[in-house]
Amino acid sequence: MSQAARRRDPGLAFVGPFLLVYCLVLILPMLHGIWLSLHVIDIWGDGRFAGLANYSRLFADPVFGQSLVNTFIVTLMIVPLLTVIALGLALALNRATRGAAILRGIFFSSAVLSVTIVTLIWRFILAPDAGLLGEVWQSAGWEPLPFLSSPGLALWALAITTIWWSIGLPMLLFLAGLQQVPADLYEAAALDKASRWRTFTQITLPALRRTTILVVMLQTAAQLQLFGQSQLLTAGGPSGASRTVVLFMNEVAFGRWELGYAQAAAEMLFLIILGVTLTQYWLTGRAGEGDHGR
Structure with missing residues (x-):
């Protein structure tokens, strides 16, 4: 056996178990899922091969089309607001004080709750007849908004619930990014008497570019898979909205x-x-290349 082959053996032994588990847990189920999608099959039988018939049926299915539009709309509602709010909280709580630490724990605490608990909490808040928000609005003389039963407000109910539930992780990612910004940059800005807005736009935001990209990509992928809130809060209604x-x-x-x-x-x-x-x-990479070019 050659010396190069001996060097490879420990590496293969090290990564082999991971590759085996990776194939068993991810690759084989993915291939089986593709095979399954090409069959007309139910839980009780072996089914029959149908080729691309299921995909053709999807393109002609108005219910699937509506669900796809709903998914894109709620994702566009959630991701920008979640990113901005998480960044604002991180900027406000990026302090080495006991109060800031307590508030960071409070804002992150919602992330450890299950989707069942989260939707139960927000049902108590958003229900127009006996919900907390409805009671507050009635006491102010306003008519409660039917968040859970109005086609125009149901997606906003999902968005509000999801933002409240998901705010913890993006906030922590932004806090980690802020703590990596060199302090001497802020000292130089202070010596130049730069305003807070200029310091934020010229130092903080460029330093958080990679973190922002990460947050947006993670949250986009997560919200395109939104399920529990829709099932438990509105049951997909009203009328599939x-x-x-x-x-x-x-x-x-x-x-x-x-x-x-x-x-x-x-x-x-x-x-x-x-x-x-x-x-x-790709778009963020192109934007980064443009920045370096300037």
């Missing part, structure tokens, strides 16, 4: 037992998430 793609898949797979059709929807969602993520990465 808050049905997301993952809720559509759940209804098809476990309500109508059309596993092949549901898997085809899952593969479409996977391609959409992959395409959106790669597009974001």
Whole structure:
């Protein structure tokens, strides 16, 4: 055995178990899912090969189309607001004080709750008849807004709930990014008598560029898979106004037992998430190259 081969053996022994588990847990299920999406199959039978029939049916399905539009809309509602709010909290709490530490723990605490608890809390808040928000508005003489039963407000209910639930991790990521900014940059800005806005736009934001990209990409991928809030808060209603793609898949797979059709929807969602993520990465990379060019 050659010396180069001996050097490779320890490396293969080190990464081999990981590669084996990776293939068993991710690659094989993904390939099986693609195979399943090409069949008309339910939970009780072997099914039959249908080729691309499930995908053709998806493109002609108005319910899937509506769920896809709902998913994109709620993602656009959540991601920009979540990013801005998380950045604002990180800037406000980036202090080495006991009060800031307590507030960081409070804002992060919602992230450890299950989706069931979160939706239960927000049902008590958003219910127009006996909810906290409805009671406050009635006491002020206003008519409570039907967040959970109005087609125009149902997605906002999902967005508000998700932002409250998800704010912790982006805030911590921004805090970590802020702590990596060299202090001498702020000292130089103070000596130059730069305003807070100029310091923020010229020092803080450029330093947080990679963190912002990470937050936006992670949250976009997460919100395109939004499910629990839609199922438990509004049940996809009213009239499908808050049905997301993952809720559509759940209804098809476990309500109508059309596993092949549901898997085809899952593969479409996977391609959409992959395409959106790669597009974001490409656009931010191009923007970074433009900045370096200047």
